[in-house]
Structures are given as structure tokens and as C-alpha cells.
Amino acid sequence: MSTAITVRVPRDSAALAVGADAVAATLQAECARRGLALNLVRNGSRGLFWLEPLVEVSTSAGRVAYGPVTPEDVPGLLDAGLLQGAPHALGHGPTEQIPYLAKQERLCFARMGLTDPLSLADYEAHEGWAGLRRALAMPDAAVVDEVLQSGLRGRGGAAFPTGIKWKTVMNTPSAQKYIVCNADEGDSGTYSDRMTMEGDPYMLIEGMTIAALAVGATRGYVYVRSEYPHAIATLNDAIARAEAAGFLGSDVLGSGRAFHLQVRKAAGAYVCGEETALLESLEGKRGIVRAKPPLPAIEGLFGQPTVINNVISFASVPLILARGAAHYRDYGVGRSMGTLPIQLAGNVKRGGLVEKAFGVTLRELLYDFGGGTASGRPIKAVQVGGPLGTYVPESKWDVPLDYEAYAAFGGVVGHGGIVVHDDTADMAKLARYAMEFCAIESCGKCTPCRIGSTRGVEVIDRITANVNRPAQVKLLRDLCDTMLAGSLCAMGGMTPYPVLSALDHYPEDFGLATPDRAAA
Numbered sequence: 001m002s003t004a005i006t007v008r009v010p011r012d013s014a015a016l017a018v019g020a021d022a023v024a025a026t027l028q029a030e031c032a033r034r035g036l037a038l039n040l041v042r043n044g045s046r047g048l049f050w051l052e053p054l055v056e057v058s059t060s061a062g063r064v065a066y067g068p069v070t071p072e073d074v075p076g077l078l079d080a081g082l083l084q085g086a087p088h089a090l091g092h093g094p095t096e097q098i099p100y101l102a103k104q105e106r107l108c109f110a111r112m113g114l115t116d117p118l119s120l121a122d123y124e125a126h127e128g129w130a131g132l133r134r135a136l137a138m139p140d141a142a143v144v145d146e147v148l149q150s151g152l153r154g155r156g157g158a159a160f161p162t163g164i165k166w167k168t169v170m171n172t173p174s175a176q177k178y179i180v181c182n183a184d185e186g187d188s189g190t191y192s193d194r195m196t197m198e199g200d201p202y203m204l205i206e207g208m209t210i211a212a213l214a215v216g217a218t219r220g221y222v223y224v225r226s227e228y229p230h231a232i233a234t235l236n237d238a239i240a241r242a243e244a245a246g247f248l249g250s251d252v253l254g255s256g257r258a259f260h261l262q263v264r265k266a267a268g269a270y271v272c273g274e275e276t277a278l279l280e281s282l283e284g285k286r287g288i289v290r291a292k293p294p295l296p297a298i299e300g301l302f303g304q305p306t307v308i309n310n311v312i313s314f315a316s317v318p319l320i321l322a323r324g325a326a327h328y329r330d331y332g333v334g335r336s337m338g339t340l341p342i343q344l345a346g347n348v349k350r351g352g353l354v355e356k357a358f359g360v361t362l363r364e365l366l367y368d369f370g371g372g373t374a375s376g377r378p379i380k381a382v383q384v385g386g387p388l389g390t391y392v393p394e395s396k397w398d399v400p401l402d403y404e405a406y407a408a409f410g411g412v413v414g415h416g417g418i419v420v421h422d423d424t425a426d427m428a429k430l431a432r433y434a435m436e437f438c439a440i441e442s443c444g445k446c447t448p449c450r451i452g453s454t455r456g457v458e459v460i461d462r463i464t465a466n467v468n469r470p471a472q473v474k475l476l477r478d479l480c481d482t483m484l485a486g487s488l489c490a491m492g493g494m495t496p497y498p499v500l501s502a503l504d505h506y507p508e509d510f511g512l513a514t515p516d517r518a519a520a
């Protein structure tokens with residue numbers, strides 16, 4: 001047999017969903033039949049979803065990419081010289097030079113798709129555990145200060161400074177503290193958490209371990225969306241391997257300090273992503289939002305001081321510790337420092353993960369990266385920041401994507417999900433959907449959300465049926481005011497964002513010849 005050539009076929013859910021396993025099996029069978037030695041590695045995804053399954057071949061000139069590959073393509077690809085990285089209609093040349101990837105600023109996702117997700121050796125060879133090792137050599141308060149200085153803000157949605165949260169937990173005395181990772185990832189069009197857990201799980205484990213040691217927590221939980229079976233399996237496997245190798249457990253890297261980490265399968269409700277409902281759910285109760293204060297940092301899981309952060313927040317920490325706060329802070333604009341793994345989804349030609357420093361514009365994301373709509377029709381509406389996010393009109397597509405610039409026009413960056421709609425979208429239907437979603441997902445604790453969302457659906461139905469339309473439009477605005485001001489959490493408090501932005505910017509879809517008031 002010839003020298004084994006390394007070929008990578010992703011094991012990420014997005015690749016599996018379009019047949020990656022069948023491609024891997026066919027490659028193996030076909031190479032065996034031809035007497036070709038193959039070293040098949042199942043890597044994470046590069047995040048170029050429109051090219052999945054993306055097959056990469058190691059050559060002396062680096063990795064060469066082919067995609068999207070079907071099992072039927074495999075014999076032809078081998079005939080054409082796939083194992084030598086030869087040209088082919090499905091070929092894209094060196095992976096790193098694919099413009100979609102080359103134009104990104106990958107910090108958090110630097111390893112994504114490069115490594116075998118479960119290989120500890122691969123992780124270590126790619127800067128893995130460098131942050132934890134440095135943290136272990138520093139006083140705890142200096143670790144927290146490094147995170148504070150990096151400017152990292154929570155990537156789950158609310159953008160609260162991560163270092164401040166950690167400092168509160170560090171300074172709250174308690175015999176037991178907890179680290180909780182919010183991996184419920186309920187926002188529409190988002191998958192960066194899932195990709196991290198499936199494609200680079202040790203990065204999350206390392207970030208949580210650094211947090212635990214810094215604030216004095218000895219137990220941690222990752223609360224993972226129940227619809228993520230592959231992420232749950234990969235994470236469980238990674239935790240077992242990390243523990244066996246001494247990165248987790250009762251004596252982290254011989255420091256004499258303990259951190260025990262476990263995975264918990266989430267309850268399957270959007271509201272269980274809200275941090276206090278999540279804590280209730282972790283405690284085995286129904287996921288109902290708790291009133292704040294007390295903050296989870298002071299009275300969190302089982303009433304103890306708890307750091308609760310999103311997957312990407314924790315995953316950003318190893319690099320911050322390894323390279324220093326200044327390196328991270330140098331990316332971004334204003335108070336939005338570092339990078340954001342943005343997720344392009346919906347009706348978009350080139351959907352995928354784009355990590356860029358804050359300050360990139362929506363127009364660059366939609367066209368330079370996304371290539372416009374998949375349908376080829378004009379883009380009509382873009383929802384940024386999940387199901388509670390604003391529909392951003394074209395007049396705002398050149399605004400730099402940063403927390404403050406978006407807040408200034410009533411937008412939200414959230415978890416970085418972007419869902420694109422073409423000109424066939426009916427914005428009144430989408431507004432109705434937002435209210436209906438809230439009605440279904442509301443935890444029911446407060447009236448504006450529980451009752452308001454149901455009334456909202458009815459009012460929008462009357463608007464579209466032209467039943468006393470002008471009065472109903474006014475009623476919808478009053479209702480949204482009440483939800484905005486009177487809801488206990490952002491579920492009811494932000495549902496008006498998509499509803500009002502649809503009404504403001506697309507009045508014709510509500511049967512209004514002219515806007516009922518000037519849009520923001």
C-alpha cells in the first residue's frame with residue numbers, strides 16, 4: 001500500500017445532516033478497494049455550510065478542499081487525483097485561501113475544523129491548555145482582572161461584562177460555588193455554541209475550568225439544548241478524556257484544586273435559556289423565570305454563588321489568558337471588544353459561521369460573505385439577534401455591528417444570529433409569528449408576556465383582516481409598550497422588537513398605505 005494520505009470529513013451535525021457519514025464510508029470503502037492507504041479524520045466543521053460535506057486532503061502545500069461532496073462523487077474525485085489535491089469541478093483549492101475563510105478574523109474559532117475534536121494531542125498542539133496553564137500560575141484575582149481587561153461581554157445576548165460577573169462570584173464567600181454554562185442555544189439561526197461543543201469541546205472545558213479556579217467553584221454543569229444529541233455525546237466524551245488526563249477532576253493539572261464538570265440535557269423550552277429559568281430547570285424544577293435580585297452571581301444554583309455564561313463567553317477565555325487581554329481587546333470597536341462568531345442563516349446563498357471583529361457591517365455579511373439570497377431574489381428583511389431581535393432595514397445595513405451602535409437604532413446583536421428573508425416574506429405574518437412564539441414559549445409568570453402575546457396575535461389578525469385597522473394598529477403599539485415596560489424578562493420585554501420593526505419598516509404588509517408613524 002502507498003503512504004497513508006490524511007483526508008478529513010467533518011463530524012459536525014451540519015455536515016452529518018447532508019450526508020458526511022456516507023461520504024466518509026464511501027471514501028474508506030473506495031480507497032480500500034483501490035488499495036489506497038487512507039488516514040480518515042473526522043474533524044469539526046470549518047463553518048462553510050454551503051460546501052458541506054467539505055472534504056479536505058492534506059498535501060505538501062497544505063489542506064485542499066472539495067465540496068459539497070456526495071457519496072456518488074467519490075469515485076470520480078479519486079480518479080481525478082483527490083488524494084493528491086488535484087483540480088476538480090468540486091475543488092476549491094487550499095482551504096485557507098477560500099475567500100469566505102480568508103477574510104475572517106478567527107480567534108475563538110481558530111481551531112474549528114483544523115483539529116480532531118476529541119484528540120487531546122491535537123488540542124494541545126494547537127495552543128490548547130495554554131490559557132489554563134498560565135491561569136494556574138497567576139493569583140485568582142489577576143485571572144479575573146485579565147478577563148475584565150479583555151473587555152469580553154457575554155455572548156449569550158445581554159452583553160454583560162464577563163469579568164464583572166466573575167468578580168462578584170469571586171468576592172461572595174461560600175462553601176460551594178458553581179459554574180454553569182448556558183448551552184441552550186434557542187435563538188433562530190444560531191449554531192456557534194453547537195459547533196463549539198461538537199468541533200472544539202476542550203476549548204469550552206478549558207474556559208469553564210479557568211472560571212472555576214478563578215472564582216473558587218468546584219462544580220460545573222453544561223446545560224445543553226436537548227435537540228443537540230451530537231454535542232451532548234461529544235462533550236461527555238471530551239469531559240471523560242479531559243478528566244482521565246488530569247485537566248478536570250479532583251486535582252486539576254496537579255494544582256491540588258478540584259473542578260468536576262457534568263453535562264445536563266435541557267428541558268426543551270426557549271425560556272429555559274433565560275439564566276434564572278435555566279437554574280430552576282437544572283435544580284429539577286419547571287423552568288420559570290426568577291425575579292432579580294438576587295443575582296445568580298450571589299444566589300444562583302441551589303442558592304449558591306454561580307457564574308452563568310454562554311458557551312462562546314467561556315470559549316473566548318482560554319485565548320484571552322493565553323495571549324493576554326490586550327491581544328483580544330485590540331479587535332473590535334468602542335465598548336464592543338474582540339470578535340463575534342456570527343451565524344448566517346435563513347434564505348442566504350452562503351450560510352455559515354463568520355467570525356469577525358465587532359464593527360463589520362451587515363451589508364458586508366449579507367453580500368461579501370453571504371452572497372445574497374439562496375433564492376436569488378432581493379433581500380427584503382434581516383432579523384439580527386434571534387427571535388426577539390429587530391428586523392434591520394436596509395438603511396441600517398452600513399451601521400457597524402457593535403452593541404452600542406445597534407442599541408442606538410433599537411437593534412440587538414444578541415448571540416450573533418442573522419436570518420435573511422427575500423422579497424416574498426410577509427412581514428405581518430412574521431410579526432404574528434413573533435407574538436405566537438412568545439405565547440407558546442412564555443413561562444407564564446408575568447401578565448404582559450403571558451396574556452399580552454396572545455392578545456398580540458389576535459390584534460395582528462384583525463389588522464391583516466382589515467377589521468377597524470387604524471384603531472387596531474394603535475392598540476398593537478399600546479400593547480407593545482406594556483410588554484416592553486412591564487415584562488419581568490426579555491422574553492416578553494423584547495417580543496415587541498420584531499413586531500414593531502416589521503410594522504415600522506414594512507407598513508404595506510399590514511395593509512397600511514403609509515406608515516402610521518415615522519420609523520426609527
Ligand SMILES: Cc1cc2nc3c(=O)[nH]c(=O)nc-3n(C[C@H](O)[C@H](O)[C@H](O)COP(=O)(O)O)c2cc1C
Nearest residue numbers: 154155156182184185186273274275309310313490
Ligand atoms: C427568553 C430568553 C432566552 C435566552 N436564551 C439563551 C440561550 O439560549 N443561551 C444563552 O447563552 N443565553 C440565553 N439568554 C440570556 C441569558 O439569560 C443570560 O443572559 C446568559 O446566559 C448570560 O451569559 P453571558 O453573559 O455569557 O451571555 C436568554 C435570555 C432570555 C430572556
Ligand code: SF4
Nearest residue numbers: 443445446449489492
Ligand atoms: S416575560 Fe414572559 S418569560 Fe419572562 S418572566 Fe414574564 S412570563 Fe415569564
